[in-house]
Amino acid sequence: MRMAKITLSNLAHAYHPNPASEDDYALKQTSHVWEDGKAYALLGPSGCGKTTLLNIISGLITPSQGRVFFDDDDVTSIPTAQRNIAQVFQFPVVYDTMTVRENLAFALRNRGMDKAGISRRVDIIAVMLGLEETLDCKARALSADAKQKISLGRGLVREDVNAILFDEPLTVIDPAMKLELRIQLKSLHNELGHTMIYVTHDQTEALSFADEVVVMDKGRVLQTGTPEALFEAPAHTFVGHFIGSPGMNVLDVTVDGSRAYLDGNLIKLGHHYGTPAGKVQIGIRPEHISLNATNGLPAQILRVEDVGRHKIVRAQAMGQTLNLIASNQTTINTGMASLGFERGKISVFVDGWRFSPSHGQEGAM
Template structure:
């Protein structure tokens, strides 16, 4: 395993006018589970190919344990990769597939036997080691593909290239949990590349959000959700994403925009607001963090302490927002007027975070 460093790393394809990746700086610790998360075109595949040794950075460097490996092949870096679709030899048994990476490097028979036993135990696939891939489920095939990636004991890094894309939805959670357990047990450095925020946030110790060839923010799942340092992260992480309003709409000064999660509201919504203006009270004063709007739609998501709980979409003077919490006992209908009080928000200038703001 290795500490991995990206130092001012950029890449431009031959003939292109713009860089696909620009000035990336990132530190991934030895044994860390890290995710690269971004939409299509963000630069994930290009970065993956640089990490695996298929591409060489145009500028900057990629280092393993402080050594520049930018121009080394993936084989010389001891990098293993798991793809979207399992790559297995159909004519070989599970055990023979697991042994193949070791045999190609002329490992001795004792090491091969020990590694196969160890991997089969860790991945809980000992009962299928004699079977051929054609007899396995897709879930089992992907486990074997992961086992192949872990076969060599001194692997520097395992790259997971959207490994759950082809897996049935009902088994995705199980495979993701297995991968996370194995990563933690073996303390192997794993980099999980995906466009799916659920996969990234439930697998990784830290996540790097990519957009337009740059890393917008790196942090723990909790940091990305609770304190996005860029508005893009607030939009991209969460379902639904963050609400954004002009700061003045919430009675806030010193910042341009305010972002808040749907659940950052005080318990209970205040019905029958006296005015449509955001933050207005019957006496004309302004309550910081209060917003008034008209109900567009509601969606019940469950119950808390026997009371309905869900999402309400409001039309405000500054655009639509979604709020989440206990829905008032009386039935809400489109056009009803509500005032809500936020508990906190994040202030932004030029889409960059300035400060956290607490109301209650």
């Protein structure tokens, strides 16, 4: 089995021929190494450049600058067909006039695989995706769901690929099937050990599929890390806000040492930060805020939403809104409350980026 480490070196891409400013770049300068055999998710809102990045890896787009390496081979100018990549697109791409079987076999046949090998692979994939019964139907006769499964199957059928790229492959699949296919993809990854890169704007999909998640926004990679790292220590306020439901609360404050002030109200921090300059913010997840703390931040409770597992409370403190999560059992009335922040869980951001505490100093009591 052939696989490869994929290295992106100083990559950038603009769709305009003559990019003038940084804003013209759909993908801003990025370097990244995709380790062989890992499952990655590329997570970000629509238009953040994740599909561009994916198409650069598969060779459908030639980057404006930078190089792409598979292991040590520079493949930047090598066409897609020779890169030995499998890619699954957002909308079903099937060959209408072929049967499901012919669709799955097509890429194998073009690569000169023998008949026995083809039918073995096709059968394995068909069973895995639940396509056995429709194998001899014409692809055009099937529903959108089934067509997308054929697309997935065409991506998975080749054993010797360098990587399998998924571009929001479950968009058209219905929710119950989505979960099942995601579990299948994950187990398939464990089984075959292909490098997989999965583009999505759905954090649940990303976090449950990937060993490592790459979060992008506005053409820039903001953070790469395990789902846990993204949750606990977001590198950028965008990551904090994008991951989690609801996302991290970000409040404009001033920081002095281990104290933050929100309009004169003291919030104690877990670490010492000195006196950072610039736009200073603290981030706290809704899970780490408690109601009715002694000497807490005075806040007005605006709204309580019961989402079943827990309650989401929307509050306002000093003109800034924040969310917090409370247990299902507590009864909460709108009105004034006092919010307590779990001090060890507070992150500090300067100009959007995570700000590390000064070393060797624990926060003063």
